[in-house]
Amino acid sequence: MLYLSQMLGRPVFDEDGERIGSISDLAIQTGEVFPRVTSLAFKGPGNVPFMISWRKYVDRYDGDAVRLAVPSTGIRFSYLQPQEVLLARDLMDRQIVDTHGMKVVRVNDLKLSESGTQLRLLGAEVGIRGILRGLAPWIERAAAGCAKLVGKRIDEHIIAWNYMDLLDRDLSKVQLSVTHTRLNELHPADVADILEQLDPAQRAAVFEHLDDERASDAISEMEDEYQADTLDDLDDARASKLLGSMEPDDAADIVRDLPYEKAERLLRLMGMEDAADIRNLLGYRDETAGGMMTTQVVAMQAGDTVADAIEALRHLPEDFPSIHYLYVNDEYGKLAGVLSVRSLVLAQPETKLADIMFSDDLITVLPDESEDEVAESISKYNLWAIPVVDERGEMLGIVTFDDAIDVIEDDVEETKSDNFTRGALLSIIGIVALIAYTLVVLHIAGYAG
Numbered sequence: 001m002l003y004l005s006q007m008l009g010r011p012v013f014d015e016d017g018e019r020i021g022s023i024s025d026l027a028i029q030t031g032e033v034f035p036r037v038t039s040l041a042f043k044g045p046g047n048v049p050f051m052i053s054w055r056k057y058v059d060r061y062d063g064d065a066v067r068l069a070v071p072s073t074g075i076r077f078s079y080l081q082p083q084e085v086l087l088a089r090d091l092m093d094r095q096i097v098d099t100h101g102m103k104v105v106r107v108n109d110l111k112l113s114e115s116g117t118q119l120r121l122l123g124a125e126v127g128i129r130g131i132l133r134g135l136a137p138w139i140e141r142a143a144a145g146c147a148k149l150v151g152k153r154i155d156e157h158i159i160a161w162n163y164m165d166l167l168d169r170d171l172s173k174v175q176l177s178v179t180h181t182r183l184n185e186l187h188p189a190d191v192a193d194i195l196e197q198l199d200p201a202q203r204a205a206v207f208e209h210l211d212d213e214r215a216s217d218a219i220s221e222m223e224d225e226y227q228a229d230t231l232d233d234l235d236d237a238r239a240s241k242l243l244g245s246m247e248p249d250d251a252a253d254i255v256r257d258l259p260y261e262k263a264e265r266l267l268r269l270m271g272m273e274d275a276a277d278i279r280n281l282l283g284y285r286d287e288t289a290g291g292m293m294t295t296q297v298v299a300m301q302a303g304d305t306v307a308d309a310i311e312a313l314r315h316l317p318e319d320f321p322s323i324h325y326l327y328v329n330d331e332y333g334k335l336a337g338v339l340s341v342r343s344l345v346l347a348q349p350e351t352k353l354a355d356i357m358f359s360d361d362l363i364t365v366l367p368d369e370s371e372d373e374v375a376e377s378i379s380k381y382n383l384w385a386i387p388v389v390d391e392r393g394e395m396l397g398i399v400t401f402d403d404a405i406d407v408i409e410d411d412v413e414e415t416k417s418d419n420f421t422r423g424a425l426l427s428i429i430g431i432v433a434l435i436a437y438t439l440v441v442l443h444i445a446g447y448a449g
Contacts, residue, residue, distance in 0.1 A: 127157030290367030
């Protein structure tokens with residue numbers, strides 16, 4: 001196997017054995033699974049850069065030098081094509097996204113394979129071996145040998161080319177290498193994990209290549225501290241459109257963290273209905289049932305039939321959240337019962353909802369109850385969602401199971417952090433005490449001496 005770091009600087013000889021320069025870079029065509037090297041870049045006399053077709057002019061690379069199949073007088077120079085990428089210039093030492101491992105890493109070397117007279121790029125070396133090899137091949141060999149003596153191995157860490165690709169040709173601005181086609185194949189939570197590892201400029205560049213649906217889903221999945229910052233970095237029109245396509249509770253959480261002026265601009269730009277839903281939720285305090293709830297629910301009347309309910313479900317928009325329960329109101333608008341989708345499917349079409357709904361001792365929460373109390377109720381009663389009602393019993397919205405999980409996870413993380421802090425503090429106290437004890441002993445020993 002070959003590595004780019006081993007090839008750079010090697011001599012280039014023409015057919016007559018005359019040295020005409022040294023290798024400065026290799027170009028590949030990006031459209032293949034394992035792309036072929038298409039062009040050779042080298043520096044001639046006086047460090048003048050040249051580029052030639054690999055297929056037309058290169059006879060072989062023998063490990064020490066590139067040998068051309070023509071004399072220097074028969075060479076016709078070429079230029080970098082739109083679909084070509086220079087390996088050393090565009091990939092070496094760049095940050096890339098490993099879309100298989102869902103993390104941001106740095107390219108330390110590039111691994112190539114010989115295929116007849118052709119070279120193919122296999123992938124990027126992102127491990128310690130690439131760093132050592134870049135310093136000097138003998139350092140890599142020495143480190144691997146020392147590790148072997150103590151029963152350890154320094155393995156390669158190769159990310160295959162099909163898990164990386166160029167997002168933007170202008171990598172001086174965006175040090176990122178990931179295909180937006182590949183990103184669109186990932187789950188939004190995985191995209192969010194990747195985006196959180198990027199700096200704001202890189203993150204904004206990635207969003208330019210995501211469609212609105214994927215972008216809004218990814219922002220919804222990001223941790224709270226990244227959501228507002230990400231939207232704040234986007235232009236107002238795009239940010240408003242993304243907010244409007246999110247679930248109202250997710251959008252309201254983000255708007256709370258935006259600067260007031262920015263939040264107002266975005267709300268004024270979006271549709272009146274979306275903005276009204278978000279403003280309604282902003283009226284409730286954060287970390288309460290009202291602040292957690294979503295207003296996207298399916299509510300029917302007690303006199304409606306199963307057929308009416310199924311027809312209502314059929315007309316929901318495609319991006320409507322998953323439905324686990326239907327909620328039934330009485331003639332005064334108060335929550336009268338709850339109906340699972342399973343019960344709805346098993347019932348006859350002409351059956352009245354009032355006859356199959358659950359109405360005894362409904363489990364509800366008030367909008368000012370804390371998020372911890374809400375999460376506890378959802379967990380205790382094994383609910384997919386819990387209704388939020390006002391003092392009169394009118395339904396305001398629901399808090400879903402996934403929101404409760406987020407609260408529980410946050411509590412667990414806080415507990416871990418507190419335990420870590422206490423442990424670290426105790427360790428520091430112990431170290432200080434040990435140092436003090438040692439100084440006292442040395443002081444006494446000095447007097448004794």
